[in-house]
Amino acid sequence: MNKYAVVNPATGETLSTYPTASDADIVAAVDAAAAAYRDWSRTTTPDDRSALITKVAELHRERRQHLAEIIVREMGKPIGDALGEVDFSADIYQYYADHGPELLEDEPIDLAEGSEGSAVIRKSPMGVLIGIMPWNFPYYQVARFAGPNLMLGNTILLKHAAQCPESAAAIHEIFADAGFPVGAYTNIYATNEQVADIIADPRVQGVSLTGSERAGAAVAEQAGRHLKKVVLELGGSDPFIVLSTDDLDATVQMAVDARLDNSGQSCNGAKRFIVVDDLYDAFLEKFTAAMAEVSPSDPMGEGSGPLGPLSSSTAAENLEDQVSRAVVGGATIATGGTREGTFFSPTVLTGVAPGNDAYYEEFFGPVAQVFRVADEDAAVELANDTPFGLGSYLFTTDEQQAARVADRIEAGMVYVNCVLADSAELPFGGIKRSGSGRELGTLGIDEFVNKKMIRIA
Known part of the structure; x- marks a missing residue:
């Protein structure tokens, strides 16, 4: 039985299956993400990336009925709620398209009295990131991770939940159709072992997971072992x-x-x-x-x-x-x-x-x-x-x-x-066993970023 499958929870019927990635597929995906980071992210401006993300938002709205029906089949979300999730996801992408260039502007630092010259904080991308997403909000969870990080110029490998392979493929297609180059956003039907290998890869700079406490603890342990930045959004009561x-x-x-x-x-x-x-x-x-x-x-x-x-x-x-x-x-x-x-x-x-x-x-x-x-x-x-x-x-x-x-x-x-x-402008995240880090709003673009200090005498 394939790990990735669409099983309609309302009927129990298996509607489709998807092959798990081979190790060679994973190597190719990481290679492409690293190449896109070296080339695409360095040769585009925030305004260039804003235009691409605007197109992602537009495609979500154009395909909203199709996208909504997919997640009804995958995880049983009522169709009205599914349509609302697609709309909210589009709003998140649009928020970062509209505000991203402004959020990435240099931040001047007031120097100590008597100091000459200037200093700024410049926000730069970090590199390749991997996102591990859950089944309960198949589009929204991806949007709040992908929107700000693609705006920054990071590149993304996205491992979705095993029961959401169809929506995962649809999201990948949207980024391709929006004009993102190969490697900027890549869906991978990876195993847990392959995810561990990806986190260990020196070209991968961070990992974001939304899921259970057990999954969060496992990923945080792997990320810590390889000194990688991690953002976790876990359970709540x-x-x-x-x-x-x-x-x-x-x-x-x-x-x-x-x-x-x-x-x-x-x-x-x-x-x-x-x-x-x-x-x-x-x-x-x-x-x-x-x-x-x-x-x-x-x-x-x-x-x-x-x-x-x-x-x-x-x-x-x-x-x-x-x-x-x-x-x-x-x-x-x-x-x-x-x-x-x-x-x-x-x-x-x-x-x-x-x-x-x-x-x-x-x-x-x-x-x-x-x-x-x-x-x-x-x-x-x-x-x-x-x-x-x-x-x-x-x-x-x-x-x-x-x-x-x-x-x-x-x-x-x-x-x-x-x-x-x-709402897209409101930061989302928790403390204690609910995780660490923030998504959405102005804080969401400040997680996987190099806040580079530049001091000019």
Whole structure:
């Protein structure tokens, strides 16, 4: 059986398979990336690269229906969400095309008093990079890595998830059709062993991975052994803190939206709902009812809802096992908890306490945990009592409290009174076991860059 295959999670049908790269294919890909870095990146200006990336954005928009249908087949994303992902990816490329030349301008340094001459920081590319991308957002994850780094002049080898070979090929085709030279962006159907060899290659200067903690630890170890820069975006168990609200129904709807985004398979989706005591009973009642109203649907069907199948039978089985262990550990299922094939019902757990495995695990699917807390301090303590630190959500009508609590939350991102507010200009990333480094925004172009100081006397 081939490692790279499109298996429709809604039906279990294997639609296509793709051959894994040979060792000779990998050598040729690295050679081409190194040659493109030596030639193309050195002979083009930021404006030249901006024009190419603009074309990438345009091609995403032109091919949006085709691209969206691919990922419905690959990982079960509802078609409306799939179209939205393609649009967001196009926006990311356009952001770097529009702002890249400005972001790469020299930064003058004010010299110490009495010093003569000048000094600047010049941002230069580093070389060949390898990106290792996950299945849950097949286009968006690539865009936030490829957009800024191609704008810089780095060249990219892209190893996509094994269940996303068709979207991986479609992205490669877009870069070729946009006019990027051979080697600037190369899709590789590589094995883990081949990825390790690529990281070890002295011509490769960095690696970016979005995925599991286990994969992140393995890649970071390989990168560290060869002294390579690494950016990691890993898991999350983001808190959704409700301290006060002037519209509980709207807050509950945002809680549902934040938990069911991408069928619950989003690293920065809200997963732990922490509600102050005087709102807890009403919130739990309304939230449980709203979650129970949502049913999984055919992701390609007309009017398909927000919830499709999970990405694979393995993902569904693992989630079912997590919920079962949570109940054995003392949790109560307020609604849901059932699986039919790869379709998992929206689930609400209460009574999850320290000592229960579920208290510290990430649930990658439509499962929410709801907690009661006495006050602000207890909410912050519980929010931070996690090995993760990716995103967080805070709801309060008190502006001073919003600023105070946002400062105390241990996470890379805090969204106050809003959800699903990601945007190309907003940096994305976390701390603790959620990874290191940032993507998107002005910080995303500052990861794999040589900030060269030039001092002229």
